Amino acid sequence: MTDQPAASDHGLQPGDPFAEADRRAVYRAIATRRDVRAEFLPDPIDDATLARLLSAAHHAPSVGLSQPWDFVIVRSLETRRRIVDIFREANEEAAALFPAEKRSQYRALKLEGITSAPLNICVTSDPERGGPVVLGATHMRDTDLFSTVCAIQNLWLAARAEGIGIGWVSILDPARVKAALGIPDRIRLVGYLCVGRVSGFFDRPELEQRGWRRRTPLAALVHDEAWGASADPLSQALERTNLASNS
Numbered sequence: 001m002t003d004q005p006a007a008s009d010h011g012l013q014p015g016d017p018f019a020e021a022d023r024r025a026v027y028r029a030i031a032t033r034r035d036v037r038a039e040f041l042p043d044p045i046d047d048a049t050l051a052r053l054l055s056a057a058h059h060a061p062s063v064g065l066s067q068p069w070d071f072v073i074v075r076s077l078e079t080r081r082r083i084v085d086i087f088r089e090a091n092e093e094a095a096a097l098f099p100a101e102k103r104s105q106y107r108a109l110k111l112e113g114i115t116s117a118p119l120n121i122c123v124t125s126d127p128e129r130g131g132p133v134v135l136g137a138t139h140m141r142d143t144d145l146f147s148t149v150c151a152i153q154n155l156w157l158a159a160r161a162e163g164i165g166i167g168w169v170s171i172l173d174p175a176r177v178k179a180a181l182g183i184p185d186r187i188r189l190v191g192y193l194c195v196g197r198v199s200g201f202f203d204r205p206e207l208e209q210r211g212w213r214r215r216t217p218l219a220a221l222v223h224d225e226a227w228g229a230s231a232d233p234l235s236q237a238l239e240r241t242n243l244a245s246n247s
């Protein structure tokens with residue numbers, strides 16, 4: 001046992017940045033990760049690949065190392081059809097909430113790939129996993145959820161690197177999904193993911209491509225010292241940064 005940080009098994013000294021190609025690969029996964037709805041292929045995901053994705057998720061940070069996540073793997077078409085019915089009902093309710101001029105555009109969007117993807121993963125969070133008092137969760141009650149979202153993002157990025165698409169579906173009544181999957185009441189439903197190999201990834205968010213909403217310039221979201229103060233000259237660097245080209 002040592003109290004030193006672990007030496008990397010990738011030929012790096014502790015504290016070294018990644019080699020250039022590896023660094024680029026990390027940013028490329030981040031920049032090209034997409035939410036996938038319609039481009040799923042029926043090809044099954046083999047267990048070794050699925051295990052890598054789940055292991056990536058399980059390496060996420062978590063409040064007090066509580067690891068509040070569980071992953072329900074859903075392959076049966078019968079179960080996925082039940083979930084799609086839950087989606088359809090919620091999606092009708094959702095459409096009605098948008099103003100009339102947006103409603104038809106909303107209805108034209110494909111917002112799930114539950115039965116077209118060969119596999120679904122329901123990711124949950126157990127607020128009691130870390131015990132009655134969790135280090136780091138004493139003053140921010142939703143930190144178990146934040147941790148579980150980190151796990152989903154890890155899985156999403158790893159999937160992109162594997163050429164596997166992920167589509168997150170949240171237009172669902174969580175109580176009904178939990179009942180369909182036998183998930184106990186006290187467990188929180190965080191993400192319902194459609195997972196599968198894809199015919200391709202959009203190069204921009206599909207919602208942007210379809211004119212629903214655009215990505216906000218980052219400089220508008222970074223505040224210098226206090227809320228509302230623009231981060232000049234950092235803002236110039238932010239405007240120049242293009243993650244996709246790693247420049």
Ligand SMILES: Cc1cc2c(cc1C)N(C[C@H](O)[C@H](O)[C@H](O)COP(=O)(O)O)c1[nH]c(=O)[nH]c(=O)c1N2
Nearest residue numbers: 033034035037110111112168169170171205206207
């Ligand atoms: C918490 C949460 C919940 C949802 C989503 C994402 C997240 C983080 N997204 C995907 C979302 O629309 C997408 O991430 C953005 O449009 C940005 O696109 P890219 O992910 O960059 O492709 C999503 N997409 C969809 O088609 N149906 C859905 O119900 C949801 N729900």
